[in-house]
Amino acid sequence: xxxxxxxxxxxxxxxxxxxxxxxxxxxxxxxxxxxxxxxxxxxxxxxxxxxxxxxxxxxxxxxxxxxxxxxxxxxxxxxxxxxxxxxxxxxxxxxxxxxxxxxxxxxxxxxxxxxxxxxxxxxxxxxxxxxxxxxxxxxxxxxxxxxxxxxxxxxxxxxxxxxxxxxxxxxxxxxxxxxxxxxxxxxxxxxxxxxxxxxxxxxxxxxxxxxxxxxxxxxxxxxxxxxxxxxxxxxxxxxx
Amino acid sequence: xxxxxxxxxxxxxxxxxxxxxxxxxxxxxxxxxxxxxxxxxxxxxxxxxxxxxxxxxxxxxxxxxxxxxxxxxxxxxxxxxxxxxxxxxxxxxxxxxxxxxxxxxxxxxxxxxxxxxxxxxxxxxxxxxxxxxxxxxxxxxxxxxxxxxxxxxxxxxxxxxxxxxxxxxxxxxxxxxxxxxxxxxxxxxxxxxxxxxxxxxxxxxxxxxxxxxxxxxxxxxxxxxxxxxxxxxxxxxxxx
Amino acid sequence: xxxxxxxxxxxxxxxxxxxxxxxxxxxxxxxxxxxxxxxxxxxxxxxxxxxxxxxxxxxxxxxxxxxxxxxxxxxxxxxxxxxxxxxxxxxxxxxxxxxxxxxxxxxxxxxxxxxxxxxxxxxxxxxxxxxxxxxxxxxxxxxxxxxxxxxxxxxxxxxxxxxxxxxxxxxxxxxxxxxxxxxxxxxxxxxxxxxxxxxxxxxxxxxxxxxxxxxxxxxxxxxxxxxxxxxxxxxxxxxx
Amino acid sequence: xxxxxxxxxxxxxxxxxxxxxxxxxxxxxxxxxxxxxxxxxxxxxxxxxxxxxxxxxxxxxxxxxxxxxxxxxxxxxxxxxxxxxxxxxxxxxxxxxxxxxxxxxxxxxxxxxxxxxxxxxxxxxxxxxxxxxxxxxxxxxxxxxxxxxxxxxxxxxxxxxxxxxxxxxxxxxxxxxxxxxxxxxxxxxxxxxxxxxxxxxxxxxxxxxxxxxxxxxxxxxxxxxxxxxxxxxxxxxxxx
Numbered sequence: 023x024x025x026x027x028x029x030x031x032x033x034x035x036x037x038x039x040x041x042x043x044x045x046x047x048x049x050x051x052x053x054x055x056x057x058x059x060x061x062x063x064x065x066x067x068x069x070x071x072x073x074x075x076x077x078x079x080x081x082x083x084x085x086x087x088x089x090x091x092x093x094x095x096x097x098x099x100x101x102x103x104x105x106x107x108x109x110x111x112x113x114x115x116x117x118x119x120x121x122x123x124x125x126x127x128x129x130x131x132x133x134x135x136x137x138x139x140x141x142x143x144x145x146x147x148x149x150x151x152x153x154x155x156x157x158x159x160x161x162x163x164x165x166x167x168x169x170x171x172x173x174x175x176x177x178x179x180x181x182x183x184x185x186x187x188x189x190x191x192x193x194x195x196x197x198x199x200x201x202x203x204x205x206x207x208x209x210x211x212x213x214x215x216x217x218x219x220x221x222x223x224x225x226x227x228x229x230x231x232x233x234x235x236x237x238x239x240x241x242x243x244x245x246x247x248x249x250x251x252x253x254x255x256x257x258x259x260x261x262x
Numbered sequence: 263x264x265x266x267x268x269x270x271x272x273x274x275x276x277x278x279x280x281x282x283x284x285x286x287x288x289x290x291x292x293x294x295x296x297x298x299x300x301x302x303x304x305x306x307x308x309x310x311x312x313x314x315x316x317x318x319x320x321x322x323x324x325x326x327x328x329x330x331x332x333x334x335x336x337x338x339x340x341x342x343x344x345x346x347x348x349x350x351x352x353x354x355x356x357x358x359x360x361x362x363x364x365x366x367x368x369x370x371x372x373x374x375x376x377x378x379x380x381x382x383x384x385x386x387x388x389x390x391x392x393x394x395x396x397x398x399x400x401x402x403x404x405x406x407x408x409x410x411x412x413x414x415x416x417x418x419x420x421x422x423x424x425x426x427x428x429x430x431x432x433x434x435x436x437x438x439x440x441x442x443x444x445x446x447x448x449x450x451x452x453x454x455x456x457x458x459x460x461x462x463x464x465x466x467x468x469x470x471x472x473x474x475x476x477x478x479x480x481x482x483x484x485x486x487x488x489x490x491x492x493x494x495x496x497x498x499x500x501x502x
Numbered sequence: 503x504x505x506x507x508x509x510x511x512x513x514x515x516x517x518x519x520x521x522x523x524x525x526x527x528x529x530x531x532x533x534x535x536x537x538x539x540x541x542x543x544x545x546x547x548x549x550x551x552x553x554x555x556x557x558x559x560x561x562x563x564x565x566x567x568x569x570x571x572x573x574x575x576x577x578x579x580x581x582x583x584x585x586x587x588x589x590x591x592x593x594x595x596x597x598x599x600x601x602x603x604x605x606x607x608x609x610x611x612x613x614x615x616x617x618x619x620x621x622x623x624x625x626x627x628x629x630x631x632x633x634x635x636x637x638x639x640x641x642x643x644x645x646x647x648x649x650x651x652x653x654x655x656x657x658x659x660x661x662x663x664x665x666x667x668x669x670x671x672x673x674x675x676x677x678x679x680x681x682x683x684x685x686x687x688x689x690x691x692x693x694x695x696x697x698x699x700x701x702x703x704x705x706x707x708x709x710x711x712x713x714x715x716x717x718x719x720x721x722x723x724x725x726x727x728x729x730x731x732x733x734x735x736x737x738x739x740x741x742x
Numbered sequence: 743x744x745x746x747x748x749x750x751x752x753x754x755x756x757x758x759x760x761x762x763x764x765x766x767x768x769x770x771x772x773x774x775x776x777x778x779x780x781x782x783x784x785x786x787x788x789x790x791x792x793x794x795x796x797x798x799x800x801x802x803x804x805x806x807x808x809x810x811x812x813x814x815x816x817x818x819x820x821x822x823x824x825x826x827x828x829x830x831x832x833x834x835x836x837x838x839x840x841x842x843x844x845x846x847x848x849x850x851x852x853x854x855x856x857x858x859x860x861x862x863x864x865x866x867x868x869x870x871x872x873x874x875x876x877x878x879x880x881x882x883x884x885x886x887x888x889x890x891x892x893x894x895x896x897x898x899x900x901x902x903x904x905x906x907x908x909x910x911x912x913x914x915x916x917x918x919x920x921x922x923x924x925x926x927x928x929x930x931x932x933x934x935x936x937x938x939x940x941x942x943x944x945x946x947x948x949x950x951x952x953x954x955x956x957x958x959x960x961x962x963x964x965x966x967x968x969x970x971x972x973x974x975x976x977x978x979x980x981x982x
Contacts, residue, residue: 060401062432090949091899101594111408114581115416116608119439120600122413126438126447128596133431133449133502161300168351173362176355179811179941180922181901187448191373192302198366199359202900202921206446207366208427209373211501220940221899221949228945229810253501261451261493262373330709331659341834354821356848360840368836419571419701420682421661441682442660460700461659461709468705469570540881542912591888595896599919602893606918606927613911613929613982641780648831653842656835667928671853672782678846679839686926687846688907689853691981733981741931741973742853
């Protein structure tokens with residue numbers, strides 16, 4: 023969820039956007055084929071910060087990342103949902119499964135990109151709740167950060183995400199690497215989301231992924247990460 | 263082996279069998295290597311139904327599925343976490359990433375198997391909240407069930423899961439297929455979880471996956487699925 | 503290539519089949535869409551042994567494996583190629599890529615299943631060329647077999663292949679595990695191909711994958727494997 | 743760093759730079775653990791062209807691609823083989839399988855990168871055998887090129903390869919996309935290999951993948967591709 027105040031302050035280089043509300047989300051937006059899946063239509067969120075203000079991450083890189091990769095994922099999500107709506111249940115399994123896999127990947131790409139952009143801020147910020155939680159779990163804040171950097175760096179040269187999340191199943195923070203948009207844990211609420219696809223850094227850093235991770239960490243919006251952590255910790259037991 | 267005494271105490275499954283509490287989960291259970299990740303230790307949940315009571319799913323199959331595949335995933339989860347705890351951050355990236363991928367897969371396998379077993383009951387049951395939600399989204403209950411069956415059947419001959427979940431990002435139900443344990447959507451709360459790994463049905467049905475899906479649907483514990491749905495619908499906005 | 507005298511002796515429970523010759527393979531079999539890929543049409547190979555004669559692998563299992571999984575892959579290969587032929591180059595990338603991934607998976611499934619079935623024989627057989635090559639590379643025949651069994655067993659509970667091949671790039675034998683049909687090494691000529699999908703053994707052995715590997719090894723057609731090895735060793739340098 | 747003296751000796755690349763000979767390849771290079779797999783050690787091939795001479799692909803990009811991604815894959819291949827040599831057969835399956843998956847990915851990355859670099863030349867070149875083969879199969883040279891470009895572009899924004907190969911199983915050319923280094927077809931001899939990992943173009947083209955594909959095609963070493971095609975066509979029947 024993007025902070026509306028930040029949205030108001032964002033340079034208006036994108037049209038104002040809103041997310042799908044519960045009521046519209048459950049209304050079929052097209053007349054589907056008999057037996058087919060009604061389509062949702064996704065409205066992208068705007069970039070929640072001024073891309074000229076991040077230290078060590080260029081405006082060109084951030085705009086390209088947002089315009090091409092995030093908005094590209096939104097367009098592909100809409101497209102694959104349209105195709106799912108047009109596909110009947112007697113289609114070959116590999117067609118239905120292929121579209122379902124595409125929908126999962128583009129949907130998760132949209133979700134993770136929003137969490138990535140939403141977790142950055144020009145000028146940086148400070149926090150405490152998340153750091154305390156991670157320090158308790160990983161043997162200190164420095165030990166946590168070292169492991170997180172190592173996980174991110176392990177994806178250099180390919181595609182993937184390094185994710186810190188709060189797991190509702192064991193009620194503990196955990197970290198993992200995902201090699202494509204389709205991977206993820208149902209019971210995890212992402213807190214810190216680091217995009218390690220090469221489009222996240224090659225323009226600025228080439229293959230020097232470790233320097234990109236430095237820049238990422240220098241721009242983390244810890245106040246927002248703390249809000250995510252606090253919301254996750256308040257979720258009730260019994261979901262998993 | 264299945265603990266028969268625990269099986270008798272099935273009714274109180276979910277509340278009783280919390281595996282790791284928040285307090286123990288954040289305590290390192292081994293003395294980790296310098297800079298390494300402290301290990302969690304997972305306590306498996308018992309099978310939450312009497313495996314002699316499902317129609318069309320044999321006791322032999324269910325016990326094998328639970329004993330070998332679920333408990334096997336638990337053992338592997340513990341093992342890979344032990345190795346992660348022993349691995350320092352200067353290990354090669356492919357070693358750290360490989361272990362993180364294993365941890366993700368075994369953890370999600372544990373989570374999904376618990377949701378699968380927890381969603382079955384001898385004698386079946388009836389529900390309404392989930393069916394109403396799905397009917398509204400997918401153009402009727404019959405249309406939803408047809409699409410769900412088709413998604414499950416699309417995985418026949420391989421490995422995977424067909425999952426109905428409530429997505430907190432768009433606040434709408436959705437369905438997808440996952441080809442291995444590592445796939446999933448962070449923002450989705452699983453409601454109905456269908457295991458399509460061949461170990462879920464080959465002993466009873468060979469390659470006749472559609473007949474297995476019939477049997478699965480005949481044993482769904484809809485009261486429990488409705489509880490999952492109601493809990494998911496009550497979750498607050500702002501997590502995604 | 504499997505057709506030998508043993509093919510003639512095969513119980514004629516399948517119609518006589520032939521493979522696609524080079525001349526027909528390059529002829530478009532449908533009139534494709536403008537800018538689309540002409541389709542090939544694949545003729546399945548018959549089961550090259552009498553399925554009643556294998557020790558420890560039941561006729562029911564082998565017929566099901568051939569009829570449902572191999573012939574199923576052939577049908578899906580034809581289907582996905584038909585769809586590729588009907589898809590124009592301006593289709594969304596995920597559609598084209600999805601079909602290309604399907605074609606790769608079903609094609610490799612066909613190739614690997616033919617190598618699997620073609621490497622089995624009732625009554626077993628003896629060989630020497632392959633064993634000598636593997637013993638030299640892996641520190642003895644027993645060390646090779648132990649590692650091969652361990653690789654196969656590592657796939658228990660999921661889907662995959664354990665493959666021994668002769669690599670033309672380094673001109674040495676190597677082994678690997680593949681987690682789905684789409685994985686493989688361009689420079690490798692498969693010698694010994696072990697199907698570890700659960701449909702290969704669950705009917706007979708349930709989750710006891712190690713006992714299935716015993717049965718597989720007891721039925722290996724070593725004379726045929728040696729022919730593969732000798733052909734591979736004779737291939738010229740310079741391909742990789 | 744690229745060995746400039748080796749670059750000068752570029753003409754004799756393929757014959758000169760055989761990495762591991764058959765005789766050394768089968769000799770254990772380390773004393774392995776009891777029951778473990780003896781290690782190979784791989785000697786990288788030099789960049790087979792002068793990286794200042796390609797049109798539209800900068801020296802900086804090509805040197806980075808070779809130095810970091812190709813040589814990085816070689817280093818990781820050696821490393822994972824060392825670990826395999828130190829791993830005994832009673833290690834947990836996920837450890838052995840994880841290392842085997844790593845070995846497959848890094849090995850194939852080495853093979854495909856050598857075919858990619860070996861298929862480029864400053865100043866371009868002309869050919870005929872491959873084009874004729876592809877035109878016959880894909881309904882004309884323009885239709886082939888259009889489909890190849892579309893397959894390559896379908897991977898924009900992620901990781902993968904677009905590959906044209908000669909398939910020995912059906913004795914026909916085919917094309918496919920691979921989403922990571924581990925995918926491939928055992929029966930295919932690669933002819934034209936297009937790297938679509940973002941590290942192949944982001945430094946020069948950002949997300950404009952289609953312009954990178956233009957540049958790639960303008961620098962294809964068709965004489966070398968034709969040599970690959972001619973060698974593949976001469977391979978005997980009976981391998982698949």
